[in-house]
Amino acid sequence: MTTEPLRYVEPADPGPEIPLLGGDVTEGLVRIDDTVRRPVNDASIRVRGVLDHLASVGFTGAPRFLGVDAVDRDVLTYVPGEVAGRPWPSWVGDEARGLSVARLVRAYDDAAYPLGVPDWAAGARPADPAGCPPPIAGAPTFLAHLDITPENVVFRSGRAAALIDFDLVRPATRVEEVVNLLLWWGAWMPEEDRDPAFRYVDPASRAADLLDAYDLGSADRSRVVEVAHNGADRSWHLMRRNALERGGGWQRMWDAGVGDRILRRGKWLGENAAALNAAIT
Template sequence: MQHDEEPLSGGNVSEGVVRVGDTVRRPAGPWTPAVHALLAHLHSVGFDAAPRPLGIDDQGREILTFLPGQVVWPDRFSLLEPAHRLAHVARMIRDFHDAVQDFAAPPDARWQTLIPPDSSEIIAHHDLAPWNLVVGDGTPWAFIDWDAAGPGSRLWDLAYAVHGFIPLSAHPDWQRHDAAERLRVFVDAYGLDETARRELVPLLGRRTRSMHDFLRDQAAQGMRPWARLWAEGHGDAWRSDADYIELREDQWVRALLAG
């Protein structure tokens, strides 16, 4: 049975992404076999909050299961207002990190490393954010866009997620008066001990600033779509958020270490 192709929008790198029936077709790259091995492993150990890999189609595109629902950012971000839903996202991330702990990457694995990792503790997602969280009515929540997965650490991945899901933003439309409280809810639900909480705080600003630096460097080389995002002011937004986070490190420490 033939299915029409339905272009899928959303996110910053969605060119060429289409839905075909109950599948998603995306341009493949040298990293695709490693990413598919990762996704297959996650499902084999019971982590279902990710698409399942189905191979490569006759046009050379990767095939993934279609996950029904909509991304949270920006129109459905209010779904994360209740503390229990924010905590649910943090537990999803913890479940992923635990599930990937025993993943043995293929010996010839090639990863799409956009930003140099802080370590190779695990294979991290590197883009755990509201724009990659799919929610549906009566369907499990899931993370999409695994193309940037690669070596990293739990805390590096978590620091990026904190920025987006709290959010820790300098923008007046997104800045939260309860950011410290939401940070505590998120980290409590993930389950960090005191040592890891202290290590996380300086990473919040560093990880956010790394996005500014990445966009700046890619724009200087004219690389798409990053040059467009830089021209649209995304770099300034990441830099402002990093400044906002770093100026309040004492506040984050107090929130995370309060008895």
């Protein structure tokens, strides 16, 4: 991982650059023919390493890393299929769709697991900002995706086929991965903050079904709610720092009230802890 990344060799007659919209954060993202170009950033080392590992074990539910182009952009394969944009289509709340995401995340986690926490990824976590509660999830076991939003899942024939956008990959545990799954596909937030697509979803019973589809073990299940609560408390501090230090899309999300949403989620998790635990353990 310390060697220079592969140079991407352009085809003789490349097509036009088509801007890719819909993500919150990455500026300058474009599609050219069957490739996606992402400006190299501080996540690139981890993203390339994970994607190369996934390719080496034959995991097909992720883009491939093809190299770096002449203007310093990571070149990934374009994954064909359907991705939710904003506003989310109502199918984002469909149970069968959500369960297929849970199975895909399990397949990704299993494929990523043998890589463990390599040296080139272990140092990815800066010290917590002042006032941030320490993590309770335990020692990281693998490089989790941790950004399983509807915009980051490619569907084909109505089933989740691939994860994209590995910018937030970091050493974590299965429980932390599942907490992220429940946030985006299990409606684990107060009703007032739920997207209309999740209006009729019951967070307790949907969570039980998602964890069954992921096949989470019983010891891990008993930790999900407390890790979710701790994660909400921590993410308020971490998102705030990203907004202050990295600006751009992080600042826009913060200005749009993401911090207050996270505070409300923490409160909701506290109030509903007993019912959620009963449903999933």
